[in-house]
Amino acid sequence: MQVLDPDPRPLDHLTLRGEATAPALTTREGPLDYAALERAVGVLAASLQARGLAPGSRVASWLPKTRMTALLPLACARAGFIHVPINPVLKRAQVAHILADSGASLLITGAARIATLEPGDCPADCAPLNEEEGAALLAEADALGPSAADPDDLAALLYTSGSTGRPKGVMLSHANLWLGAVSVAHYLGLAPQDRVLGVLPLSFDYGQNQLLSTWAAGAEVIPLDYLSARDVIRAVERHDVTTLAGVPPLWVQLIEAVWPPAAALSLRRLTNSGGRLPASVIRRMREVFPAAEIFPMYGLTEAFRSTFLDPALVDTHPDSIGTAIPFAEIIVARPDGTETAPGEAGELVHAGPLVAKGYWNDPARTAERFKPAPPSSRYDGIAVWSGDTVRRDEQGLLYFVSREDAMIKTSGNRVSPTEVEEAAVASGFVAEAVALGVADDRLGEAIALVVRPNGEKREAELRHYLKHELPNFMQPGPIVWRAELPKNPNGKLDREKLRQELMA
Template identity: 65%
Template structure:
């Protein structure tokens, strides 16, 4: 299959693309989730699509999944679009309040989840028009259904909605087309130089664009994915050895854990490729990774869910340019622009603007925030239409390499997760006696950033109630590592909390830690 033809194919063609590369008996999935050849994957996708299609949903209905990394979690990203539906994967780490928001916001017609996760939901969490079904029942239904062939969907047909946190408000759903997912898979397979011999350990959640692409890019290359839900770094080490893994994707906190783990030299030597996104690698961490995995190429990457992935640094430049974001990935055009849309000069800071076919279709049911981020491409772009104006300030050197300068918004990035301060603050302020709250991201050697919560309380017992409520309502990665009480927050001229001053002086403002 020629690269020039790939943009014409729906994402649900991927099993056939794999078969064209390695044959029907080539292994698409391996590991404890169970093995599937490419032929078996094609049949499973077809039968699952047939089962979904038999349920009477209108075309374009949203199908949510809240699953562990079993076969069904691997199949649904292809099966739902094949049935003319839109897949909405939900992060397994989220708790009922966040799941309820995603179900309501997406207008999901069906939620497929593990029995334990479905049992954790409370009355009112699932909209009355949304059915629920356990994963084992879904697998049984799919097995008994007739298979649908690959769809004839157009490249711009919506295939998935991935929810990502913003700096304000609740998570927003990024709308991704067949072309977005297909070209993202092809792009990554190309620049990572994936081959049918590669075995990729899928440690990242499939609800993340980076995690889901572990599946899609591997299948585009005809390789094998080994899904893994892990608890400790030792679990990853064992899986690399047991499954003869060649490729591992991670975020900086995971790499910190893995470099501290006990790696037999032969096991570490198996890895041929490690990729990083969700935060920058430090020079020191790059050095530790290079020493621990002597046979592995290191691929630092920068991405936006709104445009999947933007840049990567080729392994041959990592040693000489360790602080660079690299250059545009295939099928992406990356510009550095002034506020008026003109291109910056070399080493002049500007906004990173992502143009081209990887740009998503905007935020689901949110025209206001869509208009803020998705705007007409600048005149210097080779592409017409909409671009993603990232809000990130970068600079481009004389060699065309990009360097990150700063982030416009207030997002907290902790352990590879994007956390909305507003979401944490709203959860805190829902507790009786908590009058005001400000969540901050502070530097942390292991997490990248840790969440610190400053609160003003008005009644006794509020702190104990706050701690208990946050544990119940927030996923673990959102729970503050430190809660501190303030007597008053500084205000700006409009009477609002001056967040810039709070961020600068939070240690002076806050009292003793009460977390």
């Protein structure tokens, strides 16, 4: 593993972190070692510059996980452009919003996707570039050398999924992305011999970080588009993968699948973000992947990653989100900015160099979330006030309570949906669960529980278990059984879609 480096560099210098002949990237087009990775980034950067785009132009990509898709974050940074990765599962209207909002000057995508766009979807000066033509850019002869960009310059706009409104473009600098990569590589203990399977979308902050943190460690990354758990298992088996990241719905699929023993044993490191893992899921992960350490993590796109839980504490503190990652300062604050006492709930505030630069073209929403750090912070300047409620125990471990806007207010009580969901999954009768507040004349809000059964539907047994485990005011009213629960573009359970369906 590379030594923890607190000084950011231009993002494209990550190609220089590995040994020249060591494997760096494997995609459907084949493998690249670090020398070939550096050459390919330079060629793509030179080809993009040759298109005559102005410095700071936004270059959007709406692509599956190809070699070029993996190279674009570094190539755009080297060329002096701002990369705007778009999740390939998004549809025309969402893509049109991102292109217009970012003011993209170039869109690289496939011919089939270009055909779905309507007149006016691209800004007037945005020229779509067919994916096949784009791939030809990698065959050019000229190459740019490593850039001398200011680490504070913008390198990327990552658009949030937009489940609660139109997607917002989070502005990330070279320093944000560089230090995030170094931080994750350090606390995961990634080493040059590791092979990281990248199953998360590259438009997702942690999906992109899987590329960058792997290269920060001099290791190999294998980006994968998958349709089922079986696709992931085959890739782990084929590439002898050591490291795998996921979100809770994916882990549920993977622990329900049948794994060849050798593939399961090759995994040494499992990381989770995008929601807390229920204790029952962690226990099953231990059974399926006995050689792997489990790293639960908490983060938000506006600061990338805030905390992780030491694998040694997962069994004794399974509900904790851990402590601050390297380069992050985490404060639990009261509304007046003073720090809470141990056990007292407050807002999670993230300060330090991982904090993004705000929302692109949105000063009003930027001012709501990016505010001066609390007086106790050791950092001057702006912090991210997350809107998430957490508490810190006497040992310094953090525990997620809820998002303020997600709390269910029923019979005068404030209920965290997470508690109800985890109890449902812990019953053994439910594989996945989402708890939502629905309008109720008597209670203010009633608790609706949407679940995917673990086998046969057993509502009477589930209700009996919940009555034993939860107080009366936390008992669900309607329980809706679904064969599948909808996911958002980043693979997380889509609460907003379920809410809309319940209200229809």
